[in-house]
Amino acid sequence: xxxxxxxxxxxxxxxxxxxxxxxxxxxxxxxxxxxxxxxxxxxxxxxxxxxxxxxxxxxxxxxxxxxxxxxxxxxxxxxxxxxxxxxxxxxxxxxxxxxxxxxxxxxxxxxxxxxxxxxxxxxxxxxxxxxxxxxxxxxxxxxxxxxxxxxxxxxxxxxxxxxxxxxxxxxxxxxxxxxxxxxxxxxxxxxxxxxxxxxxxxxxxxxxxxxxxxxxxxxxxxxxxxxxxxxxxxxxxxxxxxxxxxxxxxxxxxxxxxxxxxxxxxxxxxxxxxxxxxxxxxxxxxxxxxxxxxxxxxxxxxxxxxxxxxx
Numbered sequence: 001x002x003x004x005x006x007x008x009x010x011x012x013x014x015x016x017x018x019x020x021x022x023x024x025x026x027x028x029x030x031x032x033x034x035x036x037x038x039x040x041x042x043x044x045x046x047x048x049x050x051x052x053x054x055x056x057x058x059x060x061x062x063x064x065x066x067x068x069x070x071x072x073x074x075x076x077x078x079x080x081x082x083x084x085x086x087x088x089x090x091x092x093x094x095x096x097x098x099x100x101x102x103x104x105x106x107x108x109x110x111x112x113x114x115x116x117x118x119x120x121x122x123x124x125x126x127x128x129x130x131x132x133x134x135x136x137x138x139x140x141x142x143x144x145x146x147x148x149x150x151x152x153x154x155x156x157x158x159x160x161x162x163x164x165x166x167x168x169x170x171x172x173x174x175x176x177x178x179x180x181x182x183x184x185x186x187x188x189x190x191x192x193x194x195x196x197x198x199x200x201x202x203x204x205x206x207x208x209x210x211x212x213x214x215x216x217x218x219x220x221x222x223x224x225x226x227x228x229x230x231x232x233x234x235x236x237x238x239x240x241x242x243x244x245x246x247x248x249x250x251x252x253x254x255x256x257x258x259x260x261x262x263x264x265x266x267x268x269x270x271x272x273x274x275x276x277x278x279x280x281x282x283x284x285x286x287x288x289x290x291x292x293x294x295x296x297x298x299x300x301x302x303x304x305x306x307x308x309x310x311x
């Protein structure tokens with residue numbers, strides 16, 4: 001059987017990490033190793049993870065100072081022995097057939113590089129068991145979709161050939177959106193991606209989590225903008241940067257700048273958001289003027305919205 005390396009990076013996840021690990025060890029596909037990174041937790045996360053060491057030889061636990069999710073994943077990937085890498089956040093769970101379905105897909109088509117799945121809300125798993133059918137959706141426009149629409153899947157659901165990380169890109173150290181850059185580069189280098197149209201990843205929504213906040217939306221937009229600029233400037237991508245792809249990247253960078261400017265109006269003070277937008281480097285100067293005026297007139301928009309709600 002093909003070896004998979006499962007990566008879990010955890011920070012202060014003592015309330016959820018055991019259930020997450022259990023969902024890995026209970027997989028119907030058994031040929032894997034679990035690379036667990038304790039990212040400087042100050043609670044009982046490390047002790048809980050280490051309690052699995054004697055229970056299952058597939059579990060490997062590493063402790064480090066807090067680096068953040070992107071750098072922790074990169075550190076874990078360097079320790080992986082598998083041909084494929086999969087990820088699970090410490091507050092989420094897998095359905096039992098996740099790895100089995102993903103490996104079935106790559107065994108049926110050796111050219112597939114990335115297999116993603118649909119997700120299901122964690123709370124729904126307690127009330128409704130999803131019907132799982134092995135149905136595949138193919139994508140011939142991976143790069144175009146990422147630049148025009150952002151992600152059309154949840155990146156954390158991915159099963160990825162390790163060679164993509166070895167040859168092309170790693171996660172970034174951004175506080176949010178650190179997964180956009182590697183997928184953008186993989187897509188540029190023509191990685192083949194498919195989606196299994198079954199909810200095999202249980203996603204938990206925790207109150208107060210970063211991903212739900214205005215700050216997260218702002219940081220994600222900035223990370224994606226930086227990813228487009230980095231991709232354009234990397235000489236290793238030169239032969240793949242056709243005029244059409246350069247145009248898509250430039251359009252994407254402007255879109256992410258507009259997204260960041262919009263988020264800044266919620267995340268920053270009024271003056272800070274104006275200053276932020278005024279220094280943005282748009283390719284299209286019209287976008288710059290529009291976003292700057294939106295930031296300047298933002299208080300007026302709030303007043304108009306309040307009046308509208310009263311009426």
